Amino acid sequence: MTIPHPGPAGRPAPSDTDLRAEPGSFRDPANRIFHAGPDVLRALDETAAAHWRALAGSAFFPPLMAAGKVCGTEELPAQAAPANWAALLRHERIPFVSHPYEWSFSMLRDAALLHLEILRAALPAGFTTKDGSAYNLQWRGTEPVFIDVGSFAPLAEGEPWAGYRQFCQTLLYPLLLGAHLGLDFQPWLRARVDGIEPDQMARLFKGARRFLPGVPTHVHLHGRAQRRNADRSTAAVREQLRDAGYSRELALASVRGMEKLVRRLEHEPPASHWVDYQRTCGYSEADRAAKERFVTAALTSAGRGRLVLDLGANDGRYSRIAARHADHVVAVEQDPAVVDRLYRTLRGEGERRVLPLVMDLADPSPGGGWRGVERASFAARAGADTVLALALVHHLAIGRNVPLPEVVGCLAELAAPGGRLVVEFVHPEDAMARRLLANKPDGIFPDYRRDAFEALLAARGTVEDRLELPSGSRTLYRVALGG
Known part of the structure; x- marks a missing residue:
C-alpha cells in the first residue's frame, strides 16, 4: 500500500511555541512526541538522531514503512529541531488512537x-x-x-x-x-x-x-x-x-x-446474546430498510467527515454505511466476541476505514497511567463529526440505570463542536424496552418518555429531521449539536 506523506510538502517547520508535548510520551528520555496543529512530531537527542539516520539508511526499514507496517516518517530540516533536541521527525497521523x-x-x-x-x-x-x-x-x-x-x-x-x-x-x-x-x-x-x-x-x-x-x-x-x-x-x-x-x-x-x-493461539469465546443480536432484536424488514435510508441521508447531509463514531455497532451494518461518507469510522461494541467477529469479517472484506473496539459505554475507558493522562480517556479521544447511537439509549437508560439526561449529555459530548448526533429512541412500549423494564421495579423510570427525550435533544442542538419507524415504537433523530 502507499503510505500518505506525513505532512504536506512545504509546510513551515513549527516553532517551539507551537509545540504541545504528548502526555503519554515521557518514558524514553532519548525522544519525545509533540503535536503542532495537525502534525505529529518526534524530537530526538544526539544518540537517537544518529540511530534514526542509520535506521533510515538501512536495507530493512524503508520497505517496512513503504508496506505500511511502520508509520510514515520523515526528518525535518535541522533548524526545525526544538531547543535542546538534535533532530525532529514528522510522523503520519494515526486516524484514531486506541489502547x-x-x-x-x-x-x-x-x-x-x-x-x-x-x-x-x-x-x-x-x-x-x-x-x-x-x-x-x-x-x-x-x-x-x-x-x-x-x-x-x-x-x-x-x-x-x-x-x-x-x-x-x-x-x-x-x-x-x-x-x-x-x-x-x-x-x-x-x-x-x-x-x-x-x-x-x-x-x-x-x-x-x-x-x-x-x-x-x-x-x-x-x-x-x-x-x-x-x-x-x-x-x-x-x-x-x-x-x-x-x-x-x-x-x-x-x-x-x-x-x-x-x-x-486461538480463542473461541462462549456464545452470547449480542453475537446474534441483529437477528433477535425485533426489527421488521420495513423498519430495517427505513432505518438504513434515514442513516444514509443523515450522513450524506452532513458532508464527508473525518470521523464517525458508531456506538453499539454490533455486526457493523451501520459502520459500513458510515465508511462511505467518512474518512474513518470507530465501531464500539461491549462484547469482545462480537468485536472479534466484526474485526475478522472487516479484515477479510478488505475494509480499511472501520476500526472496531471493545468498550462498555456505561463504563468507557478512563484516563490511565501516570497522573491519569498517560493513556487518554475515550471521551478525550473522541471529537467525532457524527455520532451514531442506534438502538443504544434504552440499554443505557433502562438496562444500566443511567439517567436519560446523562445519556444524552454523554452522546453529545463525544461529538466535535458543531458535530451531529444520529440517535434512536426506543419507546417504553417497544418489545425490547418492555423486556428490559420487566426486571426493574415498577415506576423506576418515570422520565423515560419520548417527549422528555426530545426536550433533551432540543436543549443540545437543533433537531433537523426525525422518522418514526413503521413499527411505531422507535423514532430516529438527526440533531445538529450546539445550536
Whole structure:
C-alpha cells in the first residue's frame, strides 16, 4: 500500500511555541512526541538522531514503512529541531488512537505478530527494538501499524531483546489468558498500564496448566530468571549471556519460535446474546430498510467527515454505511466476541476505514497511567463529526440505570463542536424496552418518555429531521449539536 506523506510538502517547520508535548510520551528520555496543529512530531537527542539516520539508511526499514507496517516518517530540516533536541521527525497521523484493552483477541494477536515480524526483519540488519509494548502499535482500520520509530536501536552482539518482558506482559500473556483459560484479557490490561506480571501468570498456570504451549518458557522460566537477576545490573546479565554464547542467531530463532507460538493461539469465546443480536432484536424488514435510508441521508447531509463514531455497532451494518461518507469510522461494541467477529469479517472484506473496539459505554475507558493522562480517556479521544447511537439509549437508560439526561449529555459530548448526533429512541412500549423494564421495579423510570427525550435533544442542538419507524415504537433523530 502507499503510505500518505506525513505532512504536506512545504509546510513551515513549527516553532517551539507551537509545540504541545504528548502526555503519554515521557518514558524514553532519548525522544519525545509533540503535536503542532495537525502534525505529529518526534524530537530526538544526539544518540537517537544518529540511530534514526542509520535506521533510515538501512536495507530493512524503508520497505517496512513503504508496506505500511511502520508509520510514515520523515526528518525535518535541522533548524526545525526544538531547543535542546538534535533532530525532529514528522510522523503520519494515526486516524484514531486506541489502547490494547480496547482490542479483541484477534486484534491483539495480529498486533503481536506484526511486532515480531518487524523484530525478525531488524535483527539480521543489526537492529533491535528497545521496547516490546503493545502500546507501540496502532491501527489504520483493520491494519496494525508500528508507531514507535524511536524504539529502534543498533543491536550489540550477545545482547538479549530488551523488549521481551514488555512483550510478554502486554501481548503474550493476555493472549495466553484467552487461548488457554478462556478469559477476556481486556480488564487485566486496563487495570495495569504495564501489563500482567509473570508471578501473576504463574499463579494461574499451576498443575497440568503449567505445561500448556508457551507457559513453561515464557511464564515460569521467565519468572524464575527475573527473580534470579533482580539484584544484578543489566550489564552483568548481558555479559553472562555473551559468555554463554548468546548470539544474534539465537535471538532470531527465539523470535521465530514466539511467532510460531502466537500464530497457534486461538480463542473461541462462549456464545452470547449480542453475537446474534441483529437477528433477535425485533426489527421488521420495513423498519430495517427505513432505518438504513434515514442513516444514509443523515450522513450524506452532513458532508464527508473525518470521523464517525458508531456506538453499539454490533455486526457493523451501520459502520459500513458510515465508511462511505467518512474518512474513518470507530465501531464500539461491549462484547469482545462480537468485536472479534466484526474485526475478522472487516479484515477479510478488505475494509480499511472501520476500526472496531471493545468498550462498555456505561463504563468507557478512563484516563490511565501516570497522573491519569498517560493513556487518554475515550471521551478525550473522541471529537467525532457524527455520532451514531442506534438502538443504544434504552440499554443505557433502562438496562444500566443511567439517567436519560446523562445519556444524552454523554452522546453529545463525544461529538466535535458543531458535530451531529444520529440517535434512536426506543419507546417504553417497544418489545425490547418492555423486556428490559420487566426486571426493574415498577415506576423506576418515570422520565423515560419520548417527549422528555426530545426536550433533551432540543436543549443540545437543533433537531433537523426525525422518522418514526413503521413499527411505531422507535423514532430516529438527526440533531445538529450546539445550536
